[in-house]
Every structure is written in C-alpha cells, then in structure tokens.
Amino acid sequence: MQDRAEETRKAVLLAAAHLFFERGYVATSISDISERSGRTSGAIYFHYTNKEHLALAVVKAHFATWPAMVARHEAAAEPALEKLVGLSFAVARAFRDDVLVRAGARLWAERKSIDVEMPPPFVDWIATVERMLTQARADGDLAPGADPSRDAPTLVAAFFGLHTLSDALDDRLLIEDRLTDLWLLLLPGLQAEPAPRTLLATVGAPAAADVSG
Known part of the structure; x- marks a missing residue:
C-alpha cells in the first residue's frame, strides 16, 4: 500500500x-x-x-537535487578549482536535461503568482563556491588577487545569469559551450598559475575556439 x-x-x-x-x-x-x-x-x-x-513540492525536489551532487564533487580527489568547474558543468547539464530542475527554476521565477513561501535560492550555492575557493587558496592554487568571500557571489551571479541568457536564446542547448567560454574568461583571474584550457579539458568541457592557456 x-x-x-x-x-x-x-x-x-x-x-x-x-x-x-x-x-x-x-x-x-x-x-x-x-x-x-x-x-x-x-x-x-x-x-x-x-x-x-x-x-512547492516541485521546487523542493529541484533544491533536493543539489546536496548529493555537491557532496560527490567535494569528496573527489581533484584540486578545489577543478572540483568547482566540474560541479558547474554537472549543474548546467541538470538544468538542461532534468525536468524537475527546469520546472523548479521556472516556478521559482513565477513565485509571485504562487501563494506559498518558496525556499530561498543562491544562498547555499554561494556558500559552496566560497568553500571551494577557500580550499583552493589553502592549497596555493588561488590567484593572490582572488577573495573567496567577495568572489563567490559574483561567480554564482555570472553562472545563473549565463543560464538565463542560454534559456532565452537557445533553450539551454548550448549551455556547456557558453559555460566553457565563461570559465575561459574567469579562470585567469582565479588560478595562481593560469591554465584555463588545461583545467577545462581535465573536467571534460567542450573545446573552445581559443586554444591559448
């Protein structure tokens, strides 16, 4: 029963x-x-x-997708920045392929039409990114000018802004390519020894047109 x-x-x-x-x-x-x-x-x-x-149940199912995914990447043996980039691609694929994730995102965007209190977004993502950047700094892999507490909200904003753009322009079909381009822009400011393309190749990101680094 x-x-x-x-x-x-x-x-x-x-x-x-x-x-x-x-x-x-x-x-x-x-x-x-x-x-x-x-x-x-x-x-x-x-x-x-x-x-x-x-x-609300759909939105909660959306939020419930992330803890296990985050834990799986944080438990990996790779350097912290590699974990962070790999996690970003896993999240991007979920937003593209998982209907519960996509529905939860749309419902949260339409929350003013729904008479129920929704869980707050982004806060846990900012904490996760800050934690990974802090680990990268402890390992000596973070650029001297990078600041985990300052940069984590900016990275989360850039990531989800990219999703909004990709959703509007190509139904997220090109999200992995767009995310590769974003990391090619951001990683030189985050890596102590910039080699963005090498890191992206390690996590299996789509090849970018720019072959430098």
Whole structure:
C-alpha cells in the first residue's frame, strides 16, 4: 500500500513538473496534471492538498537535487578549482536535461503568482563556491588577487545569469559551450598559475575556439 502511494506521489510530481515547465504555473490545472499522470484529482489533492503545495513540492525536489551532487564533487580527489568547474558543468547539464530542475527554476521565477513561501535560492550555492575557493587558496592554487568571500557571489551571479541568457536564446542547448567560454574568461583571474584550457579539458568541457592557456 505504501509503495503504491509513493508511486502515485512520484507520478503526480513528475507530471506536474512537465506541465509546469511547458506551460507555467498559471496555465496548468489540477485536471491537466490528473490527465498527464493518469491519477484522479482526488488522489492528487490527497497527496498534495492543492496546486500551490504541488508547485512547492516541485521546487523542493529541484533544491533536493543539489546536496548529493555537491557532496560527490567535494569528496573527489581533484584540486578545489577543478572540483568547482566540474560541479558547474554537472549543474548546467541538470538544468538542461532534468525536468524537475527546469520546472523548479521556472516556478521559482513565477513565485509571485504562487501563494506559498518558496525556499530561498543562491544562498547555499554561494556558500559552496566560497568553500571551494577557500580550499583552493589553502592549497596555493588561488590567484593572490582572488577573495573567496567577495568572489563567490559574483561567480554564482555570472553562472545563473549565463543560464538565463542560454534559456532565452537557445533553450539551454548550448549551455556547456557558453559555460566553457565563461570559465575561459574567469579562470585567469582565479588560478595562481593560469591554465584555463588545461583545467577545462581535465573536467571534460567542450573545446573552445581559443586554444591559448
């Protein structure tokens, strides 16, 4: 019985994520989600109470994607800057390929239309980036002019700004190429011994046109 209930919750959540991402919050109804999921409206209300709480569940699922991903990269044996760049590409692919992540991002952007309090974004990302930059400094890999507490918010802003641009211009299809170009711009100011292309090749980033470094 419990397995069936969990299966229903997951089916409804995934169907809602697809519809919220494709149509947005306002244009998606419970009856749409019922039709997409193959579950009754009653079952949906039983598990999620209302559309607002279902949207919140999708956003929370979006946020729940990140801790394990961050932990996996932080536990790796690579230098901290390499971990940071590798993590950025893993996050970029999730925003491109994972419908729960994409739906959560759209719902958060539409939060003023949703009568429920959303979890705050960016704060954990800033802390993660600052932690990785601090480790890079301790290892002697961070440029003397770089400052973890100052630069972490700027890096997070640049990363998510890049996603906004890529979403608008190419539906994130070119996000990895655009992210490569961003790191080619930023890494010379972060690395103690700048070699951005070498680092990007190590993490498997798409090759950039500029072959220097």
